[in-house]
Amino acid sequence: MSSSTTSGINSSISSRNTSRLSATSSEQLSIAFIKRVLTPKATWTHKEEFLDAVYWLRQVLSIILGITLGLLSVKGFMGILIFGIISSLIIFIYATSVQNVDPEEYGGIVEIIKEGFMTAFATFLVSWIVLYSAFYTSKSTIPTI
Template sequence: MASPRKKTADDVVVKPTWRKALSPGIKWEDKDEFLDIIYWFRQILGLVLGIVWGVLPLRGFVGILLFCAISAGLLYLYFSNFQQVDEEEFGGTWELTKEGFMTSFSLFLVVWTIFYTALHFHEDVITVNKSF
């Protein structure tokens, strides 16, 4: 019989943080905690959208623009409507909107490229060969 795992300090901090993140209208005393939530939501969103764009065979600048619009839009809705935070406490709307954007964008591009190449590379090669 396996012995129960002892709780660590990380277990105590992480679970309540995600609970707060998924509960509407929570008061965030620790500003860094809220910024961490925004950062990780954005990373998850970059991963999911990269997979979706790769599976859909979405290509080019349209995919990049859609990612930027969806990422900024969903995050704005999250912190302004769902959490109802005062943006000025965190440096303004722009500061919250750009939190974690570049790392999320990088993750999105890598995942999009991997999935697109894995699923649609053969179709692209056939199309190029037929054009010659």
């Protein structure tokens, strides 16, 4: 085997080990992030980390609310209103009481509450409509292609 072949093999093995290490570090980062999100009054070193926590909390909450309101057969504007109020209230409580952050560091409480709202609203609508349609729409009213 030539030295160029040997070095080529070593570099491919090295790059695989590096990608494996970065994946492991990424997994540890994710686990550490989840622990920090669930720990009351955690220390947030970067502003973006806390806003990421708010974003993902809102995504999970939107799926739970969509499933719940879909199964309870809530219709129309009432469902949208319930989602807006409950998700904003939970984010407010999470930021001010659970994590005890200073809202002014993040541009005010309104900026924290707005974080990820539209994507969570879309997630809520999809889960709500799919669940409601699956359980409460008769087969004859579903259009066929």
